[in-house]
Amino acid sequence: MNDYNAQLSDYIDGWLNTFIAHTPPCGHKRDTSLSPILNWNDMPTPPSSDLTKDTPGQSRRRSPKRPRQDDTPEENTTQDTPFDDNQTPTGPSRTLRMTIPTRPFSNPPTLPPSSSASLPSNRSRSTSPVKRDTLALLKKPVQFIPMEDMKVEENMQKAFNRIFDISQGDRFIPNAAEQEVRTSTQRTMLGWFFEHSDDKTTYHMEELAALLKIRAAAKSRQKGGAAESAWNLDVHGPLLELALKPFRSLNREILTHARISRPFVPEMRTDSFYNMISSKMIDFGITVQPSVSTAQHIRTVLDAVPHDKHSINPTTYGLIRYEPIAVPMETKIATGHVEEARVQLGLWVAAWHKRMSALRTSNEQIITLPLIMVVEHEWKLMFAYDQGDAIVSPLLFAV
Known part of the structure; x- marks a missing residue:
């Protein structure tokens, strides 16, 4: 588990470096040859969730739970999480253009059309x-x-x-x-x-x-x-x-x-x-x-x-x-x-x-x-x- 956490942290750091670490000053062209190359296939695989592979006598460790808004501060401090939930990574100033690598959905989700949108526009609504x-x-x-x-x-x-x-x-x-x-x-x-x-x-x-x-x-x-x-x-x-x-x-x-x-x-x-x-x-x-x-x-x-x-x-x-x-x-x-x-x-x-x-x-x-x-x-x-x-x-x- 510790190896996985370390690998995941390294991977996230590498992802952040692709658009933060080498951001050039405003007005200068970025040298893409100096930017690290991010390979999606290098993302570490999480450990198996099969209960049969857990060591005997050792309880399964649950995934970090997002604190609820109505939880007390004391309850929040007991959560065992590999990241600090209170700190959100922020990008550079909004005045800078930055390119964030994206990965398109192979099967993007779709929503069914709303019933109101499928009706003719000149059809009057029923009076409530x-x-x-x-x-x-x-x-x-x-x-x-x-x-x-x-x-x-x-x-x-x-x-x-x-x-x-x-x-x-x-x-x-x-x-x-x-x-x-x-x-x-x-x-x-x-x-x-x-x-x-x-x-x-x-x-x-x-x-x-x-x-x-x-x-x-x-x-x-x-x-x-x-x-x-x-x-x-x-x-x-x-x-x-x-x-x-x-x-x-x-x-x-x-x-x-x-x-x-x-x-x-x-x-x-x-x-x-x-x-x-x-x-x-x-x-x-x-x-x-x-x-x-x-x-x-x-x-x-x-x-x-x-x-x-x-x-x-x-x-x-x-x-x-x-x-x-x-x-x-x-x-x-x-x-x-x-x-x-x-x-x-x-x-x-x-x-x-x-x-x-x-x-x-x-x-x-x-x-x-x-x-x-x-x-x-x-x-x-x-x-x-x-x-x-x-x-x-x-x-x-x-x-």
Whole structure:
């Protein structure tokens, strides 16, 4: 055994000398003729591990054991090892190039491909049970209820009725576009069209041309299996701009990077272990540009709060700090999960309610908040309202 240890030590010293002992100064070429030649076949063979070859009456000597991290110092000192485990050979400075002799594996090990890597990249992942139950785990849960269970607030009744009529095809197309619409579709209804003054004809025809261009882009994105970002850029964004064009105080903002500020992250129940630090984000927000007096009042209120609360919205994203988000909007492609879109909208609504609660100075009920969820061409409008112990939103109109 002692001969083996001595031979192994000599061999290791020779290996180290191949790249340490004769390392030339920086900038000088190394003379390879002076370097010792390392022959892998000269490595000493360890003694036989056959128990039958041990001398009678002599116990077999075990290989040195690596000290465990939880061993005490006293236990570590009792190990009989031919090397000092606490000293690691180190090479020269990292600024020097050195060549370390290597021996390739004759049969290199291989790992089986991971299951996730073998799946197509466009295949959506299944929604985890935790994600589906996230809204129920909130301290003040968000619930999506059937439409017939909705309680329409008085301040929303007029708008709700008109939206319902439009969803049923009541007077939503201007007369100026009637001929083109009847030509391009297989079936039309008389109740679809509404009258308008002649001076509006040019505007409505330009609007129709823009809509046809957006429809062509949507067909192209759908046929090509475009990503969600492509839909947002070429279809949803332009359509929102067109819809908001008559309203000077309304804007659409892209909010894919507007993370919910930490003070407004919805609280979870005490018995929940779900991590809400990485709070979800939405895609768009329709913002309201306040009047001069209202804008000044908003700034005055926000100047008195900490930086992480310095926003009228539940996010401190710079573009929308002083412009309230009137309608949050989440988009998905066909392969995306509708349930995930609801979770993202629901968490945003919960954060928005938390922000509004911090701003209000009375017990007046928080107003109803419209929500939009889009899956390719299908747009769904919902209304989230405060029910006391929960925030509820019916599954409403498909447009």
